[in-house]
Amino acid sequence: xxxxxxxxxxxxxxxxxxxxxxxxxxxxxxxxxxxxxxxxxxxxxxxxxxxxxxxxxxxxxxxxxxxxxxxxxxxxxxxxxxxxxxxxxxxxxxxxxxxxxxxxxxxxxxxxxxxxxxxxxxxxxxxxxxxxxxxxxxxxxxxxxxxxxxxxxxxxxxxxxxxxxxxxxxxxxxxxxxxxxxxxxxxxxxxxxxxxxxxxx
Amino acid sequence: xxxxxxxxxxxxxxxxxxxxxxxxxxxxxxxxxxxxxxxxxxxxxxxxxxxxxxxxxxxxxxxxxxxxxxxxxxxxxxxxxxxxxxxxxxxxxxxxxxxxxxxxxxxxxxxxxxxxxxxxxxxxxxxxxxxxx
Numbered sequence: 001x002x003x004x005x006x007x008x009x010x011x012x013x014x015x016x017x018x019x020x021x022x023x024x025x026x027x028x029x030x031x032x033x034x035x036x037x038x039x040x041x042x043x044x045x046x047x048x049x050x051x052x053x054x055x056x057x058x059x060x061x062x063x064x065x066x067x068x069x070x071x072x073x074x075x076x077x078x079x080x081x082x083x084x085x086x087x088x089x090x091x092x093x094x095x096x097x098x099x100x101x102x103x104x105x106x107x108x109x110x111x112x113x114x115x116x117x118x119x120x121x122x123x124x125x126x127x128x129x130x131x132x133x134x135x136x137x138x139x140x141x142x143x144x145x146x147x148x149x150x151x152x153x154x155x156x157x158x159x160x161x162x163x164x165x166x167x168x169x170x171x172x173x174x175x176x177x178x179x180x181x182x183x184x185x186x187x188x189x190x191x192x193x194x195x196x197x198x199x200x201x
Numbered sequence: 202x203x204x205x206x207x208x209x210x211x212x213x214x215x216x217x218x219x220x221x222x223x224x225x226x227x228x229x230x231x232x233x234x235x236x237x238x239x240x241x242x243x244x245x246x247x248x249x250x251x252x253x254x255x256x257x258x259x260x261x262x263x264x265x266x267x268x269x270x271x272x273x274x275x276x277x278x279x280x281x282x283x284x285x286x287x288x289x290x291x292x293x294x295x296x297x298x299x300x301x302x303x304x305x306x307x308x309x310x311x312x313x314x315x316x317x318x319x320x321x322x323x324x325x326x327x328x329x330x331x332x333x334x
Binding site: 003087091096 | 252
């Protein structure tokens, strides 16, 4: 749940990047960290293993300016993607306001995406949240691999697999080159802020 | 329960408690966060400068991890956490299921004396907090 400070007029919003291991969640945040340097006052925090895999989470506070006199502070988190880390994944989801589901568009990752999305559904239920209600954006990452001859799932298949029931906004993207990373971020911020406004009215 | 919004009066009352009970004692910084890593309020001695947003995210993660470990060994919770450093120390204490009080202090305050004051501060904060529900 977002936290609203009426005294200092600050709204804190928690957005989590979720998805299977090595799908590019941390890469999304790293790109945002480089690209929007002037809106970020502090360093990105990464808790990772020696092998550069996310161990707990990455954290990036992001300043968005004001809406109706309220300062909007966006807190971006990633979860660890590896299967064995579900306990920590769940902890990071606590109090989440909006989610970006990063799917790996590589053909061989098809099943992992579906499993990860199902687990997101279960993990949200543990906090009495619903995947159908929470602001959610799909990002089909690594579409640039097509040019390198690596088999990539067509968007229609990804949509069928992951978004046929959810029907949420989606983007094809390449976190490593930055393609549609900002578009994804903008979309999830606007959906989340609108949903918080609705809850308050 | 709606812990998402706190009124100005409540925040001022809580800040006053933090000032009276902790900052006056010589504590560098007292922060209240929720378990999701949001900052509720911060009070410091205006000498120390910390990156409190990152700090809150890490502290919430840290506390949640310890909480999960407690459950694994059959405890309901470890309600108190303490990290000791060369020059500064951090003390974590649970206010209720959603809130955490973090205190940062130097070598000149004894842990026992701090804990005594933290307990009193928490009792007072709980009273202010309960008023909204």
